[in-house]
Amino acid sequence: MRITKEEVRHVAALARLKLTDTEQDELVEHFDKILTYMDKLGELDTDGVEPTAHAVEVSAPLREDRVTNQSETDALLANAPSRKMDFFRVPKIIE
Amino acid sequence: MHLYHLTIHAAAEKLHKRELSSHELTQAVLDHIQATDDRIHSYLTVSREAALKQAEAADRQLSQGTAPSPLCGVPIALKDVILTQGIRSTAGSKILEQFIPPYDATVARLLKEAGAVIVGKVNCDEFAMGSSNENSAFTPSRNPWDIARVPGGSSGGSATAVAADQALAALGTDTGGSIRLPASFCGIVGLKPTYGRVSRFGVVAYASSLDQVGPCTKDIHDCALLLNVIAGHDARESTSVDRSTPDYTAGLDRGAGGLRIGIPQEYFVDGMQPEVEAAVRQAIGQLEAQGAQVVPVSLAHTDYAVAAYYIIATAEASSNLARYDGVRYGYRAPQIDDLKEMYHATRAYGFGSEVKRRIMLGTYVLSAGYYDAYYLKAQKVRTLVRQDFLSAFETCDLIATPVAPTTAFRLGEKTADPLTMYLTDIFTIAVNLAGLPALSVPCGFDQSGLPIGLQLIGRPFHEATLLQAGYAYEQAHDWHTRKPPIYE
16 A cells, blocks of 8 residues: 555644544545556656646736725624634634 | 527527517526426526526616626526625535625626626535536536436536526536536537636635636537636736737637647547547548648647646645635534634535545645655646647647547446546546646537537637637537437
8 A cells, every 4th residue: 555544644634634434444545546546657757847837827916005895894704603703713722 | 499498699689689588588597497406406506586686687788778798688507616795605515505705706796797697506526626526515416418427527517507408508617627528428518718818716716726717508609708708807816817808709600711620649549438539530520621621739748647637636725725624614513622623523524525535635745755756746747748738739720639538427437436537537637737728519429319529629818719610610510409308
């Protein structure tokens, strides 16, 4: 196998995902197939080839720093799973 | 012939002459959705009330002669990754099941400003990740030509809605073939525009260097009409290209004469369904008979595109989907006191298995020690894939290939093995890596009566050339006017 169950758990922790035992086993198996397939990229000599991040030339456009919208606090907070006054409420993060 | 059978251009003529009201047309489409959607499952949300209100407003404009576009009063469906103010937008995911956007995506706003009637939000693979629509967290859409088969993905609902006349047209998104594959499987026209041509502002992101919004329509003329409304620069989207847009309907009837069509041998491989190859070659022959010149071209790195894509796309997805953390919007796992645990539980419940798999794969290829071997390597291969196309376009104006190696497969046929499913996209994925426009046009049926699609790939920003060739081909056939057996 290309990846161990411990590695799967490590990657899951990085990705903030809780996976069941069955899901972990399945990923070990799927990763094996998928990563083996991806090995074919190794057949290509890419020395000196520039990487492409975007197919079309894009550069960060600049514009004037001007307020164009109005305050939309209530609209933005309407989807909050938990709200207190004008804040998103989350579980305690400081001991 | 029922009202819902109309194309946009046919409906527009009747609407503008006032032989038909938008109210009648919208009502007919809404009734047809109600009568058929328990079998097809195109829609996640039908916005009946809002649609009838928009129809009323469109009728006023049409009567006063102030209709802003040919789309005025025309019922259109949007893939559920496109945000609509006040109308639930789920992206096909449980994590956004209750999400009601506070704003419109730019494409939704442009359609409303053009007077279009938004009839509802259509089904898709969760976060647009999938090739069959079976990854929808709700229910898979069914292919109207055979409901035991998939419509293709990820914009499955967009294609089924148009194929089954549950909307006159729809918008989809295409990251690796997600408009073209379902268009091909369902026998409709689908266009993935050039990267940067259509704004993605307000469109739920999957892989940002590949995603593009495009039309799903009943014919080429409608495709041009819809592209006219959605194409163009948007200051709210940093990858939107500031470049003028032509009237895409203007050159439709120029014919295929003089066009040089490149045929890449790499897209006619062993193991293809013979009927697909035959139909596509026949379509190319038809264009040749109309005066096009066929030239052989080589896209030597085609075989590496799927591997490069599933590294780049999953890497970008793992980063894009980090925002679903149960804090600002979307689902939150209840009654958990620890923040980190809340993240883990929220995402464990909110995401389906394919989305988890892609987040995991993307996180893995970006993680310490693997970045160069996978991500950087894939980006370099992406350069090679793109160079293939650019050199091919030195000797041709467009490239013709099949959209997929087979016609629509059965539900459940490929779900057990993710890699087999990923390989469904072998003919569509390279186009996204290269950022090119590509069109799927119906070009026949197999022996089981399932539609086959011809793919036409163009130079960056040359959508008009694709539409010109597609239109020329369409004039010689009636494939696009045939109707699926779903009504009988």
